[in-house]
Amino acid sequence: MPADRSTQAIEQYCVRLRKALRGAPAAERDEIVEEVRIHLLERLESEQPATDEAVARLIRDAGDPTELGQEYEMRALFRQAAHSRSPWLLLRTTRRWATAGGLGLVAFFVTVVGYGCGAVFYACAFLKPFFPSSIGLWLRPGHSLSFGFWNGRLSEAQVYGVSVRPPASFVLGTLGPTEGPIRELLGIWLIPIGVICGGLLLLVTTLFARRFIRRFGSPRLDRAPFVPSAA
Numbered sequence: 001m002p003a004d005r006s007t008q009a010i011e012q013y014c015v016r017l018r019k020a021l022r023g024a025p026a027a028e029r030d031e032i033v034e035e036v037r038i039h040l041l042e043r044l045e046s047e048q049p050a051t052d053e054a055v056a057r058l059i060r061d062a063g064d065p066t067e068l069g070q071e072y073e074m075r076a077l078f079r080q081a082a083h084s085r086s087p088w089l090l091l092r093t094t095r096r097w098a099t100a101g102g103l104g105l106v107a108f109f110v111t112v113v114g115y116g117c118g119a120v121f122y123a124c125a126f127l128k129p130f131f132p133s134s135i136g137l138w139l140r141p142g143h144s145l146s147f148g149f150w151n152g153r154l155s156e157a158q159v160y161g162v163s164v165r166p167p168a169s170f171v172l173g174t175l176g177p178t179e180g181p182i183r184e185l186l187g188i189w190l191i192p193i194g195v196i197c198g199g200l201l202l203l204v205t206t207l208f209a210r211r212f213i214r215r216f217g218s219p220r221l222d223r224a225p226f227v228p229s230a231a
Helices: 003-020 026-045 052-062 064-083 086-096 102-126 187-217
Strands: 135-140 144-150 161-166 167-173
Touching: 003 026, 003 052, 003 064, 026 052, 026 064, 064 086, 064 187, 086 102, 086 187, 102 135, 102 144, 102 161, 102 167, 102 187, 135 161, 135 187
Parallel strands: none
Antiparallel strands: 135 144, 144 161, 161 167
């Protein structure tokens, strides 16, 4: 196979890889593509003669460029999230990870619940001065505690927020209607308690997500980027 045809096939592969890496930063994308190009050219030099079949095998061994691009992007996302304090980045990373199932689903579920509860506490602390009779820590029939917004009805009371009923019942979101009295427990103390609890939930969830990603997200977070292995 002529050298120009061989290198052209490799360049076409690199073009497809570059398109698959469109979500990566430009500098990192260029570095990855150049690394793969050099690797393939070095492999090509070792092939004597460089036949069509040999070049096709090299490209096949490198892997599908779309899948390879997704692997690079996911690894870069893991590396960034493993040391990030951004709830949005950690949520985005665990959501991507959850598509693979297994531990990714666990990480995404815990992260959503943790940040969701933290957001409820912060929102209640902020809204309490504006809706003092509707925002609170509510004691519902059956010893159920609900932190959030009450619709104000004496019958079929509905609360939106976080609900806990010992020993194991937990709900985040819209809580089912309740017949009977409902009583608010904290009053104005809800504001500092909501801020403190919200901050603690965000901190604990962030620490958990980062540690979980470092421990289980990728076995090679601290190693050099992936290079297609020789056949």
